[in-house]
Amino acid sequence: MIKRISVIIIVLSVIGIASFLYWRAVPKAEDYRGDNIYEVNTFEYNRGWGYQISKNGKVIIYQPCIPCIEGDKSFPNEILAENTGNLVLSKIKNHENPSLTIEEVNKILMVNEK
Template structure:
């Protein structure tokens, strides 16, 4: 009888440990971070995935030409939008309308 209780206790403890480890790994997923940087005449951003550059964006996306962001805040807002799309499993492309909204503050 005592051996049975001990075995049940050990099995229960192992099961709980396995569940705890599984939950930790499931919640962990990928870590995305944003770094805004100064370019020669403006601003850009990097999206980091697990501390490695995943997207390097030195220019405003969705507009013609190679124009950097004029201010740090616009680059930051655009980078945050891209991370939000990635986390929602959406295509991380930014539309002209989204850029216009960020740049005009609407």
Template sequence: MMMTINSINKFFWTAIQKNLSFLTTRNNAFLLLGLLLFISCNKNEDLNIKSLKTPTGWGYYITNNDKIIIKQTVIPVISENKSFKTEEEAMKVGNLVLQKLKHDLSPTITKKDLFLLAVKI
């Protein structure tokens, strides 16, 4: 009975090898090239930032291939729901978030970031 199991396993392994034998070195190269192109296309995100006028001030939004991925209408990290006082402040914070995204970092903002960017809270 054990011999039957082993021969079945060998049969499937042989069948797999035969089915994969069509992959030549040339085909492997094309497969690898296609995979690299796919990865590079996904990595080259088209990230953009634009300012946003709110009823109480300014905000920003970040898009990836024209799809909004972050819309920030209030100053992050503070307990109040206040918009940025100026467009320049909103864009400073937005550009920091954008750079973090481009470097595969968390886009979170801290109070220290706000202080370093001279954002008035």
């Protein structure tokens, strides 16, 4: 009898853990509804500018420095930071990897020099 109760407890525990893990892994409905509100905000940082991207009011990307550039170099002006943030956001909305390549960063920086 004790062995049977132990087996039942183990089986129920495994089912409970599996259910919990499944519940945590499955994307929530709001991820599919299109109700997500994204926002790019700029901020001053280290005598320059950075950007952050928020989804439904929660910061999902905080980028105080120019990506792909060595060191702690911030964007030289607010427009560059905002343009870079908008590029990353467009990648997110297109379900692409939001990482930027050195070529993309150089292109944004060159536009500023013209």
